[in-house]
Amino acid sequence: MMRIAIRADSSTRIGSGHIMRCLALAEALRREGARVVFLCREEAGHLGEEIARRGFELVWVDDSGQNDPAGHPVRMAGGIDLLIVDHYALGHTWEEAMRPFARAIMVIDDLADRPHDCDLLLDQNLLPEMERRYKKLVPDGCRLLLGLAYALLREEFYTAAATAKERNQINHLLIFFGGGDPDNLTGRALGELESLSVTADIVIGGGNPHRRDLEARCRDKSDRWTLHVQTDRMAELMARADLALGAGGSTHWERCLLGLPALVVTVADNQVATTRLLHQKGACRWLGTIEDLPVGAFREAISDLLAHPQQLSIMSCAARKMVPPDGGTGKVVEAIKTLLNAEKVDLIR
Structure with a gap:
């Protein structure tokens, strides 16, 4: 069973896009038998009730602490297979600090304005020169999922x-x-x-x-x-x-x-x-x-x-004509499974 933790911005101050695309991915992963836990800060206008209503475990966290920054979920039996980060305020420093707690890290981003320490990065947007946006922002070997072919939409x-x-x-x-x-x-x-x-x-x-x-x-x-x-x-x-x-x-x-x-x-x-x-x-x-x-x-x-x-x-x-009808969420799930099942890559840092 895949053990997935999703660190998402749950506040409505920037809209509900972060949570809704993470929920679309979480629901698809759950259909594959994964256990999914959301890690969010309890701040004004949060969407915690929506996460819980959809049947996902929700843990409130405080990113200001450096001691066990992800809270309880890092102590899940067997640890975390994949940490998914969808948060404009988090980047390379926080992700690097999380390496001891997760076999692999995936980032969902659309700003391309800061470096990331991740194994998989998704940007589901339509923008010019998508291939160049993250050239100097991710490690060598990071797989990029770019464009509308990977749009995270619910079934x-x-x-x-x-x-x-x-x-x-x-x-x-x-x-x-x-x-x-x-x-x-x-x-x-x-x-x-x-x-x-x-x-x-x-x-x-x-x-x-x-x-x-x-x-x-x-x-x-x-x-x-x-x-x-x-x-x-x-x-x-x-x-x-x-x-x-x-x-x-x-x-x-x-x-x-x-x-x-x-x-x-x-x-x-x-x-x-x-x-x-x-x-x-x-x-x-x-x-x-x-x-x-x-x-x-x-x-x-x-x-x-x-x-x-x-x-x-x-x-x-x-x-x-914009969004391929064959299911971007499914393609992202397959990329995650490929990452976690890779036999020739040591994912444990």
Whole structure:
């Protein structure tokens, strides 16, 4: 049995992307018989309840300590086979300190802004010159899994993609700006959509600071708007939508797999390059950064698509071409199994 520990940033301050992609991988590893433990800091806006709700062991840790920094899981019977690190604040120094506790280390990154001490690195994004991004940031012999062929998506998205509809008109929207959405882009979008006749599913996280106001607004428009809090039905909601309003990040790949056109606002600097490239390829329409988003941008863009529905179809077809339909999560699992089963490589440092 593989023994896997995942050190992930569980805070919603940067969105829920870290945890959701780690959960997709954890669920796939569990199907292979692995025991998976999450290691997270207990900080404001954490997604610990979501991790536990999905049936995974969760251990709160404090990275400030140098004595046994991963806490209890390093003392699992037989030790840790693989430590997976998905955290923008951790790099080479922390990973090197963890070497005595794990047979191998895998890093999930998309910034390429710091060196790593790892045996396997995954960057599932669409960016220019992907092969060069980590050339001087990982050790010799580290295997790189780069690009959308390795996108970490849950099984239900691949199932929904098999029967996803063609989008050629707008009747129903999906609005999702991440679990936290501290700037309340959700509320701003709803304000601009009140005069439009389309219906919408609105998704927020349980810790959304604007939850009460959004609940009240959706109750007032219950004939058109349905609010979903911390839902498990994202694949279903994406499949029935004609257009999504959302932020950049890992949700891009879920939308693209289902051929769902999107109006996108980038809410962090690391979302800009990928979103710009998707916009150039016609797979979404980038409305700009949150700082520069004009008043009325959502209403104007939707009105334009209502008037030119052929653009919706073009966007949907372009999105479908982005993510391979044969399952990136499965490819990552196979790479992990190959790493841990390698007979000619001494993984124990």
